[in-house]
Amino acid sequence: MDIRAQVSSVFHLDKCIGCHTCSIACKNLWTDRRGNEYMWWNNVETKPGTGYPTQWEDQDKYQGGWERVGSQLRLKQGGKAGTLGKIFHNPNLPTIDDYYEPFTYKYEDLTNAPAGKDQPTARPVSMISGKPMKIEAGPNWDDDLSGSNIYAANDPGVIQLSEEEQQQLFAIEKMVMFHLPRICNHCMNAACVASCPSGAIYKRGEDGIVLINQDKCRGWRMCVSACPYKKTYYGWSSGKSEKCILCYPRQEAGEAPGCFHSCVGRIRYLGVLLYDADKIEETAMKADGELPAAQREMILDPFDPQVIAEARQSGLADQVIEAAQNSPVYKFVKEWGIALPLHPEFRTLPMLFYVPPLLPVLSVENNGTQKISDDFFTSLEQARLPLMYLAGLFAGGNQDEIKAVYRRLIAVRMQRRAESVGDLSEEELRTARELAGLDNEALDAIYRMTSLTRIKERIVIPPMLREQAIEAGMDPEEYKQGMGFGSRKAPKRRW
Amino acid sequence: METSGWRAELYRLTLALAFLALVLSSSVALAATGDANRGEQLFTGSQAMANGGSPCIACHALAGLGTAGTASYGPDLSGLYADYEAEGVAAVLESLAFPSMEAIYTNRPLTEEERLDLTAFFAQSAEKQPPASQSLAGLILLGVIIVFTLVGLSGLRRFKGARRPLVEQAKKQRGVMQ
Structure with missing residues (x-):
């Protein structure tokens, strides 16, 4: 076994209110620079919807992620020779229109305009050309527009549904939507790392954060097309590609990443997972529907004495193993089994997991008034979002995975209802618990973790042990005095 | 005295004639023995001019040298020998009195040997009449x-x-x- 530690996250979608505070926090911290206006390392999408960039999930269009070729795993955009052949002419890049043309407003016109009959206005101007423009798209253009016949109707996940399911989804009284916040998944089998012709992208050994070395990057943009989540972006002023760095400088100082810290709904959980790196290839080769389970299989129990011994042998520090034991992500993914990876069928083994939304309260017509459905808490089959849709998002099409998660979430809700309202029989509760496969204690723990915990329990940052990493290369005292803020080099070209 | 005077006169005359014949014959012999191979090397630049002048191929085209010999800055020299014969070519090579060439060759004239070699090469090239090459x-x-x-x-x-x-x-x- 080759045990490694990975800082991973869980986003609880039932708690996301789609306020975009995370996106703004990230924008202000990292991408508020010239040439980077269009990039959102963190963005929040409305589902059903086409997302950002438009229809990013459709890999027939964008050619991102991996595919199985015989008994081998290959980048969908092509192997090494294919990449070399396209090196000056990558045909799979999203256009700026698919992201959106970044804009601002001429705010100074509001105060500087000469006196006149009309109220001065702030016209929108392009941040690319500086010229007045008509705004036609934005990073969250289809925000809350679940009925849009352009955006929602063309969601790649909706298109694969049956006609009947689509009608159910868009029936006016059953219209439904939820929010999907997205950052880089810091995948175990990252396609961006594999695609880089310059070898500039790497996965940090100590915490699994995927980074682009800005000194090595030559702006070929193979990572932009290879990442199926479209989470690497080309910086037009720096000439380098950039991506979410999981705020590693903040984490090294013991702070939560910006988007986690600012999250209003407290939907974000962060913690260390231990996994067996020897199993990566074997896992990524599994059939679509088996991928979520296979990925769970790779994640190891940090309480198992044998795992602890192996982890020490692989060079993990005791503090990291301890952090893994306190990790809320381990509980969500492994112990309770209520968090699933986004689009596991891209085969990058993403390490950001989502608790699928147990959606909205189903309402029924009752003499013209809307009433909450009687059997809402027990009926899974009447879910407003087709299970197939969620299975397409979180389980590679395997509906059983979604059902299992929902049974557990329903059991939690029933237990809380019995506790606070007291109108459910012990018989009903026992059935729900048996279906969920969780005992009362676990249900209570899920409830506590979902609604009552404070930031230190939700976000368990492992000690980054930078001093150890530095010690391996140079005297820490010398590093402290000599390195300052590191180096800033102008982008270099070979020609 | 008298006889010796006449003899001496004849001797001087003979000597002068012999010298003239020698000079004439040697110049004819040199013209004939100009080395065409060396001329080609000088033309194509594989051998440098003694005074540092540019090789002809840099500006002029000449049939028979392949695509490399199709430069078009100066006139095509394929018909040079046929038009001007050895004397004309030698005269041109001596002065190179064209505005664009003066700048290069006034301070870096061709040596006499180089001129002869080049003339021989032009003669050889005119004799062979190779087909024109594809332009670069x-x-x-x-x-x-x-x-x-x-x-x-x-x-x-x-x-x-x-x-x-x-x-x-x-x-x-x-x-x-x-």
């Missing part, structure tokens, strides 16, 4: 056209955008409904 500029143009066509064709596979077609499709559908 034409070949480059052809290559450029091929490369651009290939790039253009590969551009047809390029991703053309996802959002715009969706919007247009929706507009079209609305148009049908109205």
